[in-house]
Structures are given as C-alpha cells and as structure tokens.
Amino acid sequence: MAELAPSLLAADFTNLGEQINILNExxxxxxxxDVMDGHFVPNISYGPSIIKQxxxxxxxxxxxxxxxxEPERYIEDFADAGSDTIMFHVEATKHPHRLLQQxxxxxxxxxxxxxxxxxxxxxxxxxEDLDQILLMSVNPGFGGQSFIPQxxxxxxxxxxLIDSSGHDILLEVDGGVKTKNVKSIxxxxxxxxxxxxxxxxxxxxxxIHQYYKLI
Ligand code: DX5
Ligand code: ZN
Numbered sequence: 070m071a072e073l074a075p076s077l078l079a080a081d082f083t084n085l086g087e088q089i090n091i092l093n094e095x096x097x098x099x100x101x102x103d104v105m106d107g108h109f110v111p112n113i114s115y116g117p118s119i120i121k122q123x124x125x126x127x128x129x130x131x132x133x134x135x136x137x138x139e140p141e142r143y144i145e146d147f148a149d150a151g152s153d154t155i156m157f158h159v160e161a162t163k164h165p166h167r168l169l170q171q172x173x174x175x176x177x178x179x180x181x182x183x184x185x186x187x188x189x190x191x192x193x194x195x196x197e198d199l200d201q202i203l204l205m206s207v208n209p210g211f212g213g214q215s216f217i218p219q220x221x222x223x224x225x226x227x228x229x230l231i232d233s234s235g236h237d238i239l240l241e242v243d244g245g246v247k248t249k250n251v252k253s254i255x256x257x258x259x260x261x262x263x264x265x266x267x268x269x270x271x272x273x274x275x276x277i278h279q280y281y282k283l284i
Contacts, residue, residue: 071255071284074099076265100129101263106137110210117150124151148175156180169198196234207244212265216245228258
C-alpha cells in the first residue's frame, strides 16, 4: 500500500495547530514540508524555525523537501529542527554524494529530488546511499500546478531502477497529485504521494478518506 504525504504548504497557516491535529486524528504518517529560498525556486516559504515549532505537535514523519541552493549550508539546522527525512535537489549542489553522508551522519534519512527535466541517470552512482527518491511532477516553487503527464513514465522507470538495484529506497512523487490521477501514479510504482492543494480544501478528512480508498 502507498502512503499519502500532505504538503503543509497548502494548509491554512492561521489555523496550523488545528490542521495538523486533523492529520494526527486521521492517522496520517508523513507530513511533507516544502522549504523554498527564493533563489533555487522563485518563491519563499518557511524554514527550520517553523519546523521546530510544529515538531511537538505530532509524531508524523517530517518529510522535508529542500528547494534551496547550496543545501549543505543548512542541513544541520533542519536536522536540529526535528526533520526525519531530508531531501535536496540534485540540481542545487555540486556534491550530492557527500551531502547524503552528511544528512545520515546527523541521524536523518537522506533523499534526492529530481526536477521534471532531470534524467534518472544522475542517480546511478548514488543508489546505495539513498533512502528516498523524490520525483517532481511539476516544476518546483508553487502549489496548485498541473501534473506533467510524461512523469508517469519516469516513475515506472525509476521503480525498475530501484527494484533492480536491490536497495530499499522509497519512491515519492510531488506536484499536481489529485484524487483523479493518484491511482495511475501509484500503479506506476510510487510509494509515497504528496498532495497539497487537493487535500487542504474545505473538507480535509473526507479528502483523506478518498485518497486512502484509491491508494
Ligand atoms: C512544489 C512543492 C509541492 C507542492 C504540492 O514546489 O514541492 O510539494 O506543495 O502542491 P500541489 O499538490 O498543490 O501541487
Ligand atoms: Zn514538495
């Protein structure tokens, strides 16, 4: 069975504690946290201080997606804030292999994120150091965009790559996921689907139930 990772970016920040509580009550296991720096992506979201503040509110796995340049400069701050998994973009650092080790040395799981246009080949010599792969199905920076259909094939190929590697790597997909397309994404081989704007609508609980029926 696949899991749903709601993206906090789409939550109502005036009611953050309450919204996290709904996810707790619905037994959601992963919370996706989108960090944007206004450089790597043309938008700014939140950083380690917000993550630290919400850490005591939940035991959900903090699935931290760094959309920042030179992520190595901030890894320690995100680990200290209570991140469980830290994923950086391969396009944002010169030393992805070293960074994976640094994240693990800080006691977190380590993952790499690929923009829609980045080929899977960049993962070839990193597979044995990866806990997670995050495939972007929109260009990162904003919630509420449309799923790029070609990514379905990339998910299938990535699934094959993981299976043939023999390593235990979680495959996550992020961007434009809705109840109407989630089944095709999971069928393609995704383990963990991120959904922001579709989940944090008028009836969060009902939406979560719909997702779990489909995945
Ligand atoms: C995009 C973020 C996504 C985004 C998903 O840069 O990484 O996690 O919040 O939002 P939706 O589900 O609305 O596309
Ligand atoms: Zn994300």
